[in-house]
Amino acid sequence: MRFLPRRTTDDTMWWPSTVGGAAHLVDEGVLVARSALRMTLKNLVIMHSLRDAQPWQHDTITSLARDAVADLIAELGATADRLETDVERFAARAGRSSRTQRHRAELSRLTMRARTARGVVERLRELHDDPEAIDALVRVARDDMLTELTQARLQPEREAMQQSDDERRAAMESVKADLLELQQQREAWRELRESGW
Known part of the structure; x- marks a missing residue:
């Protein structure tokens, strides 16, 4: 009679079957990263336009977008390196704890996080090297900026309430x-x- 699940070598065993493994996690990570890039670039464009009083220059904004992507690649690359080091250190633990289900689950989780982070970094590198993708990111950021500024301008201003x-x-x-x-x-x-x- 066996009470515990049989040990497998499948890295997705500790993740729900609906997740779809590492590829699905990488896709979700890329969506989150692209959303963060859009917000970062929108804020950079607003500061460039309003604070610095610079006109729209597509080349300058494209350069800002490439820099933002490069910064995110560096940040996520450092995170992936740290996770891979944690996986190696965790896997090197010997003794009774290495045979427990909790230890195997934690090792599987760390391995999946490291693979996901590395996959997101690779996909962001592809984005960084693709001029059309960068242009699309710039267009979306420009549209987001214009929408936000238009909405801010359309909000009615109220006079300050006068009180004795x-x-x-x-x-x-x-x-x-x-x-x-x-x-x-x-x-x-x-x-x-x-x-x-």
């Missing part, structure tokens, strides 16, 4: 009274909880 000193003092006293009442309610609930209610 007496009205302001009365409003502050009202807020203080509300806070005191909330504090008293919280203390009453704490006393009830501590009394075993």
